Amino acid sequence: MLLFFRKRKPSDEARKRLEYQMCLAKEAGADDILDISKCELSEIPYGAFATCKVLQKKVLIVHTNNLTSLVPKSCSLLNLITVKVLDLHGNQLTSLPDDIGQLTYLQVLNLERNLLKSLPRSIGDLAQLQTLNVKGNKLKELPATVGGLRSLRTLDVSENLLRELPRALAHIRTLETLTLDASSMLYPPYDVCSAGTESVQQFLCKESGIEYCPPSQYLLPVLESDGGETSVDGVDSSVHKYMEEENKWQVRISAAHREEKMLEKLEFERRLDEGQREHAQLLQQSSSQKDEILQTVKKEQVRLEKGLTKHQRILEGERLKLLEQLKQTEQGIASRIQKLLEENQRAVAECTCFFPRIRMEQLMAITQEETEQLRRREVASAMQQMLAESYKNRLIHMTYESRREDLFKQACSSLAEMDQKFQQILAWQQLDQNKATTQILQESEMQKAAFEALQVKKDLLHRQIRNQIKLIETELMQLTQLEVKRQELDTETLQEVIAEQRRALSCLLQQLLKEKRQREEELQQILLEMEAKSETKQENYWLIQYQRLLNQKPLSLKLQEEGLERQLVNLLIELSAEQYMPVFAHHRLSLDMLSTMTPSDLEKVGWRTGGWCQHSRLLLLPAELLKSTEAPAAPEPSAPAEEGLPAPAPSVPQLELGERKSECVVCMEQEAQMIFLNCGHVCCCQTCCEALHICPLCRKDIVQRIRIFHSG
Secondary structure, eight states: OOOOOOOOOOOOOHHHHHHHHHHHHHHOOOEEEEEOSSSSSOOOOOOHHHHHHHHSSEEEEOSSOOOOOOOOSSSSGGGGTTTTTOOOOOOOOOOOOOTGGOOOOEEEOOOOOOOOOOOGGGGGGGOOOEEEEOOSSOSSOOOGGGOOOTTTOOOOOSSSSBBHHHHOGGGGGTOOOEEGGGOOOOSSSSHHHHTTTTHHHHHHHHHHHHOOOOTTHHHHHHHHHHHHHHHHHHOOOHHHHHHHHHHHHHHHHHHHHHHHHHHHHHHHHHHHHHHHHHHHHHHHHHHHOOOOOOHHHHHHHHHHHHHHHHHHHOOOOHHHHEEEEEEHHHHHHHHHHHHHHHHHHHHHHHHHHTHHHHHHHHHHHHHHHHHHHHHHHHHHHHHHHHHHHHHHHHHHHHHHHHHHHHHHHTTTOOOOHHHHHHHHHHHHHHHHHHHHHHHHHHHHHHHHHHHHHHHHHHHHHHHHHHHHHHHHHHHHHHHHHHHHHHHHHTTTTTOOOOOOOOHHHHHHHHHHHHHHHHHHHHHHHHHHHHHHHGGGTTHHHHHHHHHHHTTSSHHHHHHHHHHHHHHHHHHHHHHOOOOOOOHHHHHTOOOHHHTTTTHHHHHHHHHSSGGGGGGGGOOOHHHHGGTTTTTOOOOOOOOOOSSOOOOOOOOOOOOTTTTTBBOOOOTTTBOOOEEEETTOOOEEEEETTOSBBOOOOTTBOOOOEEOOOOOO
């Protein structure tokens, strides 16, 4: 049930009617009537009180509204002192003002169909009141002061909760018509009440010890005084018409009909109360059931999330176990292959004495073919594992996301339905996984993708370009930190030098990115050419190419490279000079030997001094190799760059930054991750970068954004 109701605003039609009636009452020559009925009013407006006071209105009609009180707090009842007819029927009044007796000129008071529970004692001061209608309210008794209504002619108290009449009614000598519910009266008794008004008055006079006289003997003074007053203002005709219509209406309705209507109303109210109680119970039950369902759904959701997390942990453990088993299986296969080769060699050695040369060659050919098949299976298994793991992780993530959305949408469904759908999803997941694994084994496109990824990874020039981009990104970050540091210290020295270095590094970075894209296009073109060759339907074409790419470097050279010093290898990788590892391995060079070598000695062993040394200060490989034994010297300018590399960039001035990381200049919380081109500043994180169109440091337009992926 609703406990609070919003105050409804009057409709446009009701508001227009109120304005029209107020204007009509203020016009010159208007009647002494103010009619503001059916205007959906919750209280009588202040303008109505002012109009009645100023224009001395005699009739105020406010029926069929939503009034809960007769006089608002900001108004006074004395403004209605001139009113003779007050019609308030069809409202929601629960009480009348205590000073209602101040309306001394009031002759007709209609309060029918309201919510009155009692009448004020001052109502007896209405000496000129002739008609009082309180029908259809909730009155349980009438005040004893009603005996002061010396001019009352008509009184209607039907359809109320009255059981007794006050003896003071006997003092109203002018009462002609008394309407009440005879069946519910206890005092006077039913037979007296059903006999009519005269019988009731005789009974009350007898009970009070007063001699009864008919009202006709007392009406003449009342009518004469009333007529004298209304002969001037012209309101008497309206009052008499109202009273005549009231009398006709009373005659048409018989006592039996009123009793029947009263019973129907009581029955209707009883049914209405029962319906309201049932509705309240249903609302309470529905709210409690709703709370229980929500609690159950919440607990079930928590349980399902825990189960899903546990299931993911189990799947992860199974995946690790499977990887371990696969590794052990590979090791076992390798050991078995080694044993098989040894047995074949031993068998060949034994068969040399007994079989001819042709037979031995056939056995060798068969053994070589079996070795190739085993190697091919091993490569296929490795490719299958790599592709299956990535697809499995993606499939598990997609399934988890879809399942999480389904849990929110199906929160109000039953537990059995949820379990069934969860099992069905797991079955679909297993089916999709099996189907995807089978498809990966059969499709050559996956093999091609694996070969393409390995080709990009193994490509030396592409790796060199990536390493150079990383070095330039580091240089740009250091330049940005240096520039921000100098801005914080409010110094302007070396600012132009830093800007020039940053512009040169930005141009170099753009060119390297372009070269990276060109190299990727070249690799893609090579892949297309290889794909065109594979149209001859050669069996296991991509497996063979994958194996060739893995075995591209001879085993002896690999062993020589493994013999290099680890510090030297790390330094070559850091400076993007991996192409010189075979040279250093062939000549068996070490850091101690390099410390005594000159550039001419490096040229003799195959070192090219005209290429990488001009690229940047960070790419001065010989100088960096000698850092472990002697202090580094400033690099000298050398010949123009080879192989289409850009001009040398100025080195970054050294700044004591320590372990400080470059932070975002916008949010000042996260680490700077984005490079802005063309300016080259590294000053924003990825989140703040999305909303920017100009660089926050130099206020230049952002042409391109490059994200830095920090290693480690």
